[in-house]
Amino acid sequence: MxxxxxxxxxxxxxxxxxxxxxxxxxxxxxxxxxxxxxxxxxxxxxxxxxxxxxxxxxxxxxxxxIDSPDGLNVLRHSAAHVLAQAVQDLFPEAKLGIGPPVENGFYYDFSVSKPFQPDDLEKIEKRMQEIVKSGQTFKRRRFEDLEAAKAELKDEPFKLELVDIKGDVDADVMEVGGGELTIYDNFDKDGKRCWGDLCRGPHLPSTRFIPAFKIMRSAAAYWRGSEKNPQLQRIYGTAWPSRDALKAYLQFLEEAAKRDHRKIGSDLDLFSFPDEIGSGLAVFHPKGGIIRRELENYSRKRHEEEGYQFVNSPHITKEQLFLTSGHLPYYKDTMFPPMQIEGAEYYLKPMNCPMHHLIYRARGRSYRELPLRLFEFGTVYRYEKSGVVHGLTRVRGLTMDDSHIYTTQEQMGDEIKFLLKFVLDLLADYGLSDFYLELSTRDDSPKFVGSEENWAEATAALERAATESGLELVPDPGGAAFYGPKISVQARDAIGRSWQMSTIQVDFNMPERFGLEYQAADGTRKRPALIHRALFGSIERFFGVLTEHYAGAFPAWLSPIQVVGIPIRTDHAPFLQSFVDRLRGQGIRAEVDESDDRMQKKIRTAQQQKIPFMVLAGDEDVSNGTVSFRYRDGSQRNGVSLDEAVEHVVEFVKSRANSGPSAA
The missing domain is CATH 3.10.290 (Structural Genomics Hypothetical 15.5 Kd Protein In mrcA-pckA Intergenic Region; Chain A)
Incomplete structure (x- = not known):
């Protein structure tokens, strides 16, 4: 990320x-x-x-x-070969799958009789260290033909399958399309071949160029990602161009683990995933419900201010709608199976857009209505594979903040600029402000629909808006959907990870498929331009991202409990309760901790719950009509009059500040 x-x-x-x-x-x-x-x-x-x-x-x-993006890939791919060699040295029966570099590391898949255990991984890492220190060299060798490759790889069934494919595969292995099939051999200092792997390369000159690596974990994985194929054991590792870089990465992982939204969600009682409901289907608890409501309410308010019109659509629909939209052939594998109802097949909807097009088409439209901005918090359902479901950031039931904007062709450029500024400003309001943009365009593939002229116009409009934003723009050639180019807003969180947030996508396909029209000023019927726009992507995912960004210490305006009153003694509780009642009258979420715990335990509990304002009162405060503040950062403010204390809390919460309150 x-x-x-x-x-x-x-x-x-x-x-x-x-x-x-x-x-x-x-x-x-x-x-x-x-x-x-x-x-x-x-x-x-x-x-x-x-x-x-x-x-x-x-x-x-x-x-x-070696420290460049390409160099890191070569380093990590070479480390994957060392991993595979070490495994086959220690487990000679292991059969090789694939071993590509991935972001921040590498993995290799193996067919073994039983899963790897932690002590196995320790032995493998130790053997890798021995191979690295021995300074083995990587040498590329070309097979003369497929039969020669098959003969040499006869004991490696998965490699033989890749040889038979003779084409592009999702692996690190082949160069058949260019007429070559190659293997990389490892040689020791005496020139003796130690090991080899089918591979297109390139590789490091020798294993000594792998200065810092670590085996991270193992997991089950299906061969070539299909549940129909054998289950293999995957070992993950990481490799870096220096020991300092490896140390920094491991420290980063420690910090990321502390911020894991799944753990924080449990600790703060925000949400859960009951087995009785099913994998990837979240329920939000009262405290999580407050945060979610605040996220949605502020978004609704800002959308209303910018002229969006709210719509609603059902959770299921007849099959024909997704045939009309063209989604069914492309997305059927990620849709839940159909339900037979009254002789028709119904699907849980995986996206909202087809229903919005029906709303647009429900009556005649005039150019005077455009741009028409429709908006819905629409819950959709996607059958994500169990291996990719991950907390709130990858779920099977998700609520998308979907917008579909219908414009004239002439309005499209200005609308894209408006949309990009709107989403950037709104994301910043939630505390994300470090962005870059990705521009996904078409390539020469025949899959893309729409004229080259329309693509060029839309791409130029997106690029102009991105350039004028002043943000870094990363090209993504060939990454567009089949129906149009898009801008993706990538946001960096508090520890530098990047998350895809908003998307702005031009669509040439849907207006044609649904026969969308408007009456132009000259009385003719024309097709509107269509822009898909998601701000959060999904409420669930955005909730998870913000939880990790803030490490659970949400800004005061989002915090489920904004103020907790902590009496020094039990008899001080009524005084604090009257103060809390005043805050509640101003819309502040406040309560008094009247548990039997000692004061210090109550403070620790409030700190663990990451409550922004702790308000304490003792004899002196009761006598003087004051309270004392203790903030999340440890600072304190004593002897604050009740009127001033109420004003302080209310002003800070309503300011929507994304930093925590402090005595400073």
Whole structure:
């Protein structure tokens, strides 16, 4: 979830014919060891090459450092090979699956007789350390043909399956499309082959270029991601270009674990996932319900101010609606199975947009009504695979803050600018303010619908809006949906993780499929332009993201309990209760802790519940008509008159400040 890293610009190096890239890099005086070492190069065609590659003619190459995005992928992919070698050294019966680099690390899948245990992982990591220290070299070798590959890989059934596929696979392994099928062998210092793996590469020059790694965990995984295939054991690891970088990453993981919204949600009694209801289906408890209500209410208020019109739609619909929209063929695998009712098939809706189009089409529309902004907090249902369901951030029942905006073609550009500013401002109101944008466009694939002219116009409008925002814009060529380009707002949280938030998406498909029209000023009938816009994505996911962003210490305006009165002795409780009653009269969520716990225990409980205002009162406060504040940051403010105390709390809560109250 980290933000994208840019590939550093390094001056090209000319590799003369018959000379290896390693020799050219050394002659150019570039680093050949350490956290900035050059580990691969990019040739003139854009292909990454090993350093022992020697071009047949002079060629200019781009040096790639180990700490660059491409360099990190090579490092982690090489570490995955070392992991696989270590596993087969210790568990000779293990059969190899795939072992790609992933964000911040790598994994490798194995077929073994029983799951790996923690002590197995310790032994594997120790064996990896031995392999790394031995300085084995990675060498690329090309198979002459498929039969030669099959003969060598006869004992590796999963690799044989990949050889048979002879095409693009979701793995780290093949280069069949270009006419080559390659393997990487590992050799020791005496030139003896130690191990090998079907792979297209490239790799580090040797295992000594893996300075810092750690095995993280193991888990079950289906071969090639399909539940119809055998279940394998996946080992995850992480690798970094220095020990300091590994240490920093592990510290980051510790902090992320403390912020895990699933744990905080349980500790603060916000939500749960009862087994009786089903996986990925959350229930919100009273305190979580308060936070959710505040999130939604503020969003409703801001949408109303900007001219949105609220609509509602049912949770199920006949099959034909999703055939008309075109969703059923594309999304059937992630939709819940149909229900047979009165001779028709009904589906739980996985998205709201088709129903909004029916609302638009329910009567004639004039250009004077446009832009028409429809908005709904609509609950939808998606059959996410059990392996990807994760707390509130990946659920099967989710409430989307869906908007569909219908405009004239001429209005589209200005509307996109308006939408982008609106979502950025609103996300900032919730405390997220560190953004970058991703622009997803079409490529040459035949899957995209709509004319090239419409695509060009919409893409240009999105790009103009993104550029004018002043935010970093990351291109995503080919990442658009089949029906139009989009901008995705990526927000960094308090510890630097990136989360996809709002999307603004142009759609050329739905107006045509649903026959949407409006009467233009000249009396002709025209198709409206359609923009899909989600602000939170889903309430559930946004709730989870904010919980982790604030580590459960929500701003006062979102906190389920905003004020807790803590009497020094039991007889001080009535005084605090009268103060709390005044706050409640001003709309503040306040209560008095009248439990039998001692005062210090009550303070610790309030701190654990992350309540913004703790208000204490003793004999002196009762006599003087004052209270004392204790804040979440540990600061205190004593002897505050009741009128001033009420004003202080009310003003702070209503300010919607996203920092905590303090005596400072």
């Amino acid at each position: 980290s933000a994208p890293s840019k590939q550093p610009v390094v001056d090209p190096v000319v590799v003369t014919a018959g000379t290896t890239c390693a020799e050219a890099i050394a002659q150019a005086g570039l680093p050949t060891s350490g956290p900035k070492a050059i580990v691969v190069v990019r040739d003139a065609s854009g292909q990454l090459r090993d350093l022992d590659w020697a071009p047949s003619s002079d060629e200019s190459v781009e040096p790639i450092a």
